[in-house]
Amino acid sequence: MHQQIQNIQVFEKSTFSNQDANLIQLEWWNPNEMKFRDVQIHITITQENNIIYSSQEGIILRKEQIYDNPNNQEILLNMEQIQHLEWLGEYGKNKRKLGKWVATWNKSLLIEGGYYVDGLKQGLWTQPFTNYFSKAKVFENGQYFHDQKYGRWHYIYKNKNIGGGSYNAQGVKYGKWLEISEKFNDDSQLTYCGEYKNGKKVGIWAVLWNDDDSWYNGEYKNKLMGGGSYDEEGDGIKQGNWLEVSDRFDNHTQVTFKGEYKNGKKVGNWHIFHRQNGKGKSIMKIGGGLYKEEEIKQGIWVELSDRFYDFSQVKYNGQYKHGKKIGRWDIFYVKEKMQKQIINGGGQYDEEGDETKLGFWVEVSDRFYCNSKVTYHGQYKNGKKIGMWNILFNWQGNKQMQQNIMQYIRFSGGGLYDKRGDGIKQGYWIEIWNGFFYQSQVTYSGQYKNDKKVGRWDILNEGDQIQEYLSLSGGGSYDEEGNEIKFGRWIELANDFWDFGQITFNGEYQDGKKVGRWVEMDLYKDEKREIMYQY
Structure with missing residues (x-):
């Protein structure tokens, strides 16, 4: 693989x-x-x-x-499971699983698994946790009855029991549980401790965190990071004061939210906190705002980007009216270590509460971080991009800010949107690769026709500003009918070109599908292998 x-x-x-x-x-x-x-x-x-x-x-x-x-x-x-996980066992005459089945990982025995009877799991089983991969080697252990979990189940991590709880005869959770998060891994060791009643959470639940990745006196070390209360009626509804952790909480993104619930809805002022670089650092309030009834945002808010983490601290500051953004919104980037906020962009929403963007905007890329400070500059009309949009890159990296910041700003791409204001790309464009960053400034250039790529498109990698420039010839042709169908000879980049060896693929397309002999080339290692396609 x-x-x-x-x-x-x-x-x-x-x-x-x-x-x-x-x-x-x-x-x-x-x-x-x-x-x-x-x-x-x-x-x-x-x-x-x-x-x-x-x-x-x-x-x-x-x-x-x-x-x-x-x-x-x-x-x-789970990509590693797609690559490496395989279950081995026998099928009965009716093509249903039968007898002992074991799990292998990369062709080696991973775990003993358990037994099937007429296609149903029965008895004691040990199986990989849903998110099992190289940084989350967690197993589940317990009993099945007619393919349904029952009795006591345990989570096993680094050969230690780190949690679990009980299922009743109907396969429903009950009593005290110590659950692990769906995203549990070496960098995100979150667990949740509380009680179930008829499969619903009740009473006080605590959010626990092991941030040390070590074992003290043979015990798994947990710290209280948050929590709150569910109603006692067994409806699983949050009530009262809560301290919650973000969906991406880990060693590099320790963000928490503090506020009040009423009948399962957020109300009043909610505050956002961040602990920089994990343990030993102070916790700072970095955002938040007001919820009215029915969890509707109102007034001034400071929000975090969906990809907020230690090296990509992007925030949005502006006003809500009845849950909709209005007026001016600014985009800030917080320089890691300096904790200095820099306005990187923003623009105007209409005042009618439709969240329609108007006029000139500077937007940051979805992958904006310290080594990939990419911004998009252009006009909106009735919420649609119009006219010329430019893609700019601040190649300064982690250097200290200089007085003349413009010396670090480079035009990296852009093109024209239809003047009718329908957000359709037309004419010549230079676009950046999804993984564009300081050391791998890959761009794609070619023509659009009614928002579809046509004709020849070229790929170029400029490298960085310190090391020797790299020049990569790549690309190929799309049909001229505007169907965006590839044909003829192409040189393409792997999705994660650079990170894992500068992988390219060289071969032929026919009617948009790869055919014949293709060569996978690792430019960094100077290795290649052939792949055959049939069409």
Whole structure:
């Protein structure tokens, strides 16, 4: 399997049935940048009842036969599990699982698993936790009865019991539980402690955190990070004062929210706090605002970006009216260590409460951080981009701010939106790669026709401003009919080009599909391998 798709993680499984390819966006943690990245894969269930996982480059990551009902097929949404996890055992005459099944990881035994009877799990089982991967080696251990959990179940991490609780005869949680978060891993060791009643949380629940990644006197060390109360009626509704942790809470994103619930809705003033770089640092209030009844935002708010973390402290400051943004909103970037707020962008919303953007805006990229300070500059009309938009890059990196900041600003791309104000791209564009940053300034250039790429598109990597410039010739052609279909010879980049070896793919497209002999090339290691496609 390919190095560039390792260490990807998501935190759930789902089921679906679709004969066509499903494009799924996964989230993975990049240890080099210490931040999450997005990657997309295709999942296909064929008419022959095969499930196929493939990368955007068309490489098959996993293919397996479905023997049971495809509508009930469990889909893996954890990239390392797609690559490495396999269950081995026997099927009975009716094609249902039978007898002992074991789990392997990268062809080596991972865990003993348990037993099936006529396709149903029975008796004692040990299985990987939903989010099991190289940085989250957690197992679940307990009893099944007719494929349903019952009795006492435990979570096992680093050979220690770190939590669990009990299921009743109907497979419903009850009594005291110590649960681990869905995103539990080495950098995010969050657990939740409280009581269940008829499968619903009741009473006081505590949020616990192990931020030391060590063991004291053989015990798992937890610190109280937050919590609050659920109603005693067993409805699972939050009440009163709460201190909650963010969905991305980990060693690099320690953000908490403090405020009050009334009948499960946030009310009054809520405050946002951040602990910089984990333990030993002070906790600072960095945002928040007012909720009116029914959890509606009102007045001045300071909010965090969806990707906020220690090295990407982007905040938004402006006003709400009846839960809608109005007037001027500013975008701030907080320089890590300096704790100095710098206005990086912003613009105007209409005053009618429709959250419609108007006039000139400076927006930050979704991946904005210390080494990828990319901003987009242009006009909105009735909420649609119009006219010329420029993409600018501050290549200063982590250096101290200079008086003449403009010497670090470089035009990196942009193009024209239709003047009718429908947000459609037209003409020549230079766009930046999804992973654009200081040391890998990759751009794509070519023509748009009615928001579709046409003709020749070129790929160029400029490298950084300190090291020697890198020049990468890549790209290929799209059809001229505006269907955005690739054809002929192409040189493409892997989704995570640079991070895992500067991987390129060189080969032929026919009617938008890869055909024949393709060469996967690692420019950094000067290694290559061939891939064959059939069409």
